[in-house]
Amino acid sequence: MKLLKGLFCLLGICITFAVSEPTANAKFIIYHQRSSGLIYHRHNMRFLNNRKVHYIHVPKHYHHVKQASNPHSIKATTGRNVSFATRYILPSPGKNGQHWGNPQSIAMTGKKYMYIVYCPTNLHNKGRIVRFNTQRLDQLGARLFPKEVRDAYVKHHGKYNPMQKEIQAAIKVGPLFVTGHGQSLAYNWKNHGMYMWRDKERAPRVPINYWGYIQHINLKKLRPDHAIRFRLSSHGLSVPGGHNLTFDRAGNAYFWTNPGWCAYLFKGKIHHRSVKFRLTKQKLRHQPGTRIQSMAYNPARKRLLLISDASVASFPKDRLDGQGHLTNSCFEWNEFGPKREFEGIAYDGHSGLANLLVNHVPEVLISNRSF
Numbered sequence: 001m002k003l004l005k006g007l008f009c010l011l012g013i014c015i016t017f018a019v020s021e022p023t024a025n026a027k028f029i030i031y032h033q034r035s036s037g038l039i040y041h042r043h044n045m046r047f048l049n050n051r052k053v054h055y056i057h058v059p060k061h062y063h064h065v066k067q068a069s070n071p072h073s074i075k076a077t078t079g080r081n082v083s084f085a086t087r088y089i090l091p092s093p094g095k096n097g098q099h100w101g102n103p104q105s106i107a108m109t110g111k112k113y114m115y116i117v118y119c120p121t122n123l124h125n126k127g128r129i130v131r132f133n134t135q136r137l138d139q140l141g142a143r144l145f146p147k148e149v150r151d152a153y154v155k156h157h158g159k160y161n162p163m164q165k166e167i168q169a170a171i172k173v174g175p176l177f178v179t180g181h182g183q184s185l186a187y188n189w190k191n192h193g194m195y196m197w198r199d200k201e202r203a204p205r206v207p208i209n210y211w212g213y214i215q216h217i218n219l220k221k222l223r224p225d226h227a228i229r230f231r232l233s234s235h236g237l238s239v240p241g242g243h244n245l246t247f248d249r250a251g252n253a254y255f256w257t258n259p260g261w262c263a264y265l266f267k268g269k270i271h272h273r274s275v276k277f278r279l280t281k282q283k284l285r286h287q288p289g290t291r292i293q294s295m296a297y298n299p300a301r302k303r304l305l306l307i308s309d310a311s312v313a314s315f316p317k318d319r320l321d322g323q324g325h326l327t328n329s330c331f332e333w334n335e336f337g338p339k340r341e342f343e344g345i346a347y348d349g350h351s352g353l354a355n356l357l358v359n360h361v362p363e364v365l366i367s368n369r370s371f
Helices: 003-012 134-138 146-150 162-169
Strands: 016-024 026-035 046-048 073-077 083-089 101-109 113-119 128-133 171-173 187-188 193-197 202-203 211-218 221-232 237-239 252-255 262-270 277-279 282-284 294-298 301-306 312-317 330-336 342-344 352-357 361-369
Touching: 083 146, 083 352, 101 187, 101 352, 134 162, 146 162, 162 171, 171 211, 221 277, 252 294, 262 282, 294 342, 301 342, 312 342
Parallel strands: 026 221, 046 282, 101 342
Antiparallel strands: 016 026, 073 083, 073 330, 083 361, 101 113, 113 128, 128 171, 187 193, 193 211, 211 221, 221 237, 252 262, 262 277, 294 301, 301 312, 312 330, 342 352, 352 361
């Protein structure tokens, strides 16, 4: 049997087997992929001097909003002319007085639902997904009165008022599960699946091991129902899974890393029981900032975004095809003020308007133009 598996791996065929893990609610299946999840050809790599992109250091202290109940704005100070305005100030506290913790990533499945991953700092590598019905919230005037969403679970004289009950009905809170750092929630527009890395850490940005886990999220129960376990290793390169994820309309998956001297871009496919990524041919000399926060795809402009704190770079996704044809002129780069922690950007799939998730008063802001 071992000989047969070895022959299949040589032929490039993925061998998987399933292992069930009991959870508090249901059986959770992990598919173990025998073959490597990475394609890498070291001799074909080349540096791209994308000098349009500037490196923004993480601030010593993030800007913390003082007037938490008021609408806010975040404007570009350099690059493309765009600004963001408050869409929702997120609930604090959460349902039943829960401390949801820091929002880490955001995803949308269209104009109706927005999903946010929260990871409480006191629960290492665990978090939950909260779903927001944006259509209903906007009908209730949440964009005009963002304080209403923030105080949705704050009782007045021991009870909730009618507006609070309406807002609560538009919010669904998922159970706790193993998220890892939680920065990678992403929607596959091709197969309508929601995925995220299970990137467990022993310390911030220090992975427990070099195994990669991709979790598939059950959108009704807001928790994973299965995962794929694999290694990203080939020709001496080993990548400890990913910390960000996005998909284009064709179902291609992307993530980016920083091994210390450049930005690596990965493109691949996530199937039901197997994963395959390739390291694209171009290494970027300049990345937008100290911390890799997330990655996003704007389907209206067909551009991939690399997101760091108060700094966003983007480029056409088609320029990664084949040998890669990115040039410096392909890039757009923006710096923003004030210095808030950028957690992620999500799109509804139609308008091209960016929904920006930030921390230090957790909120979602929306762009005034396609970004």
